[in-house]
Amino acid sequence: MILENYYKIENNKLRISRQQASDFAKQIANDFNPLHDTDSKRFCVPGDLLFGLVLNHYGLSQNMRFVFSGMVGDGITLHFPGNAAEKFAISGSNGKDYLHIERSGDITHDKTLIQRLVEAYVAFSGHAFPYVLVPLMEAHSVMVNPDRPLIIYENMELHLDRLDITNPELKLSGTSFKINRKRGDVQLAFTLHDNGEVIGKGTKNMVLSGLRPYDAERMQRIVDDYLQRQKQFTST
Template sequence: MILENYYDIEHNNIRVSRQQASDFAKKVANDFNPLHDTDSKRFCVPGDLLFGLVLNQYGLSQNMRFVFSGMVGDGIELLFPESATETFVISGSNGKEYLRVERSGGNSRDKLLVSRLVEAYVAFSGHAFPYILVPLMEAHDVMINPGRPLIIYENMEIHLDRLDIADPALKLSGTCFNIEGKRGLVQLKFTLHDNDEIIGKGTKNMVLGGLRPFDAARMQTVVDDYLQRQEKFGDT
């Protein structure tokens, strides 16, 4: 994966076009959330791409936490600090904060390691819908609004035992689903592996909006539409 294909940079200011964001979502993350379509009225840059941009700029630290405080829309220029401390913020040229990063421990700027780790993470993350989230919603007898599906990336963190990693991979290790009215708070827990050795762990937290009673037929329609979008893209 060549991350540079998915953004433009000038003086540490980064801009992601609709096409670049959409290409990353579909080609790299296998994520067909309509929010990342070039013609979406609610278009936003994938959180997984922002995660990759931070690692690409500042390297991979043993302990990292990412808190997403806003969705990056079309035409937003992101201001990346020239030198990053243990805690720093990615803001937009509009003065709005979009991402807060906390990090500690050792740090590696090995471009190959960063690329492989980003690829491993987004492969895991992009698989969440429908394969993890739909069974989870069914088990709790709720679902997102089929007419206006809303799944928002809230925060994620990674903790690594070491940074000399040859072949990183992520595996789901547990889930947690808390319901607050029409909002669902989902946590996906995962372990990080290097070949057969567990070398770390992490979590991804999301907010599901517009919850309502689970309707198997309507949910299946949403899933079928999502999978058809994947298939159609693969045929192009």
């Protein structure tokens, strides 16, 4: 994976095209959410790509927290501040902040490690739907709107015991699902491993909107459509 393939720098501004965002989602993250299709009316850049670009630009810190405050749509150029402190934000050409970052501890700019960690994280993240989220929804007797399923990446945290990592891998360690009327807050907890040794932990938090009573048949149609999109892509 070469992150430079998924953005362009123009006049000191970073821009991600629809095609680049869609390619990253499908080729790297195994994410077939229609929001990342080039022709989607609600198109947005994958949050996992923004996560990777931050690590690529500022390095990997032992403790990091990412809070997404908006979806980056088409035509938005992003400003990555030159002198980032322990807390900083990635803003857009429209003056809006899209991502807030907090970091502390030791830091590494090892490009090989960063690439491997990003690949491990997006592989874990891309597995969430349908294999984790659908059983969670079924267990809580709710589901997203089948006509307009919306799952939003809200925030994530990463805590590493050390940075001399050679072969990172993420494993799911727990889940939680809190429901407030039509909103569901899902947390996926994970541990980080390096050659079999646990060397850190983290969480990924998502929001599921438009919740309604679980309908097994309609949910299965969503899953079948998602897997069919995935199959069509991998067979071309």
